[in-house]
Amino acid sequence: xxxxxxxxxxxxxxxxxxxxxxxxxxxxxxxxxxxxxxxxxxxxxxxxxxxxxxxxxxxxxxxxxxxxxxxxxxxxxxxxxxxxxxxxxxxxxxxxxxxxxxxxxxxxxxxxxxxxxxxxx
Amino acid sequence: xxxxxxxxxxxxxxxxxxxxxxxxxxxxxxxxxxxxxxxxxxxxxxxxxxxxxxxxxxxxxxxxxxxxxxxxxxxxxxxxxxxxxxxxxxxxxxxxxxxxxxxxxxxxxxxxxxxxxxxxxxxxxxxxxxxxxxxxxxxxxxxxxxxxxxxxxxxxxxxxxxxxxxxxxxxxxxxxxxxxxxxxxxxxxxxxxxxxxxxxxxxxxxxxxxxxxxxxxxxxxxxxxxxxxxxxxxxxxxxxxxxxxxxxxxxxxxxxxxxxxxxxxxxxxxxxxxxxxx
Ligand SMILES: C[S@@+](CC[C@H](N)C(=O)[O-])C[C@H]1O[C@@H](n2cnc3c(N)ncnc32)[C@H](O)[C@@H]1O
Numbered sequence: 001x002x003x004x005x006x007x008x009x010x011x012x013x014x015x016x017x018x019x020x021x022x023x024x025x026x027x028x029x030x031x032x033x034x035x036x037x038x039x040x041x042x043x044x045x046x047x048x049x050x051x052x053x054x055x056x057x058x059x060x061x062x063x064x065x066x067x068x069x070x071x072x073x074x075x076x077x078x079x080x081x082x083x084x085x086x087x088x089x090x091x092x093x094x095x096x097x098x099x100x101x102x103x104x105x106x107x108x109x110x111x112x113x114x115x116x117x118x119x120x121x
Numbered sequence: 122x123x124x125x126x127x128x129x130x131x132x133x134x135x136x137x138x139x140x141x142x143x144x145x146x147x148x149x150x151x152x153x154x155x156x157x158x159x160x161x162x163x164x165x166x167x168x169x170x171x172x173x174x175x176x177x178x179x180x181x182x183x184x185x186x187x188x189x190x191x192x193x194x195x196x197x198x199x200x201x202x203x204x205x206x207x208x209x210x211x212x213x214x215x216x217x218x219x220x221x222x223x224x225x226x227x228x229x230x231x232x233x234x235x236x237x238x239x240x241x242x243x244x245x246x247x248x249x250x251x252x253x254x255x256x257x258x259x260x261x262x263x264x265x266x267x268x269x270x271x272x273x274x275x276x277x278x279x280x281x282x283x284x285x286x287x288x289x290x291x292x293x294x295x296x297x298x299x300x301x302x303x304x305x306x307x308x309x310x311x312x313x314x315x316x317x318x319x320x321x322x323x324x325x326x327x328x329x330x331x332x333x334x335x336x337x338x339x340x341x342x343x344x345x346x347x348x349x350x351x352x353x354x355x356x357x358x359x360x361x362x363x364x365x366x367x368x369x370x371x372x373x374x375x376x377x378x379x380x381x382x383x384x385x386x387x388x389x390x391x392x393x394x395x396x397x398x399x
Binding site for chain 1: 205281284285288290292293298
């Protein structure tokens with residue numbers, strides 16, 4: 001069973017994502033900001049991280065940079081999932097090492113397709 | 122356009138039967154089982170648009186043939202145009218690989234996407250070929266649906282559509298944002314020649330093709346019509362050419378002019394005459 005860490009400061013979004021991901025047979029954990037997400041990854045890295053951009057404490061982008069610096073051997077795949085849909089944001093995410101990018105709003109098919117692209121579904 | 126008599130192959134009676142017969146007569150498509158019970162929902166927008174009270178009134182108007190565009194609109198509404206970028210991506214990658222392995226006898230390779238819907242299939246191929254470098258094949262793409270072709274030629278897709286199968290890097294490389302949508306760059310779209318062609322009634326495209334894709338189109342054709350189309354497509358292949366069907370579709374038991382390719386898994390080639398007569 002693949003594991004996914006859902007990182008979003010919105011409880012509603014986390015719930016929606018969890019529901020979809022569990023339907024796709026993922027084991028799901030949640031984090032409300034980048035800091036919590038980093039701790040969760042250091043504790044036990046998931047296969048993939050679904051990552052919001054704007055969050056309090058630590059943004060998605062800062063999380064991604066920090067994750068790349070850690071000594072975690074098999075780094076999780078990182079899929080941004082955000083309302084920041086402008087190409088400047090998307091390019092910045094790719095440059096920072098994101099594997100995929102979901103533009104909100106998303107549905108089940110979108111998530112499934114993007115997870116397939118990163119080899120996770 | 123008036124309705125010709127119902128073909129014998131349409132056993133259903135009543136309004137649904139008449140509409141199913143219209144669809145099959147025009148396109149060869151039988152009403153998919155999962156569509157007939159949703160017929161109401163599928164045609165509701167059209168009813169509203171045309172000021173028709175209900176289904177029976179629609180059928181009355183069709184039979185009265187007062188408005189020739191009505192039958193076209195019904196057929197458009199009923200066609201299943203589901204598609205996505207890089208649908209069965211491995212298959213498309215194998216198409217590019219097979220194309221690269223084909224003998225280059227001077228001219229460009231010729232590829233035909235038959236039943237191309239809104240263009241995601243030929244565009245995916247064009248991206249793969251462009252990324253591979255070398256000569257761009259001549260890509261022709263056809264569909265029976267004018268609505269689908271209008272969209273394909275525009276190359277404009279919603280945010281949901283570009284998030285089906287299309288990796289984000291390719292979205293960045295090949296598309297520009299326009300409002301809420303994404304538009305394929307013209308140097309990609311311009312590589313594809315779109316044209317309306319009804320596989321059930323029109324002759325095949327002229328000339329011979331190296332590779333023909335006809336994926337997820339013949340599923341709901343009746344057996345006789347499917348065999349006829351497969352035979353016609355086999356005639357449009359050059360010797361050594363390949364036919365690509367959708368996942369789960371086969372020529373086996375449908376025609377003896379085609380057989381599984383020995384070199385390319387899942388693809389079909391013109392059958393050896395020896396085998397055909399054996
Ligand atoms: C389900 S879509 C498949 C699109 C694409 N080939 C793919 O696999 O994603 C089927 C397409 O076939 C077209 N089609 C149906 N009957 C046809 C016919 N008789 N001649 C040409 N196209 C037809 C429909 O309009 C629709 O766009």
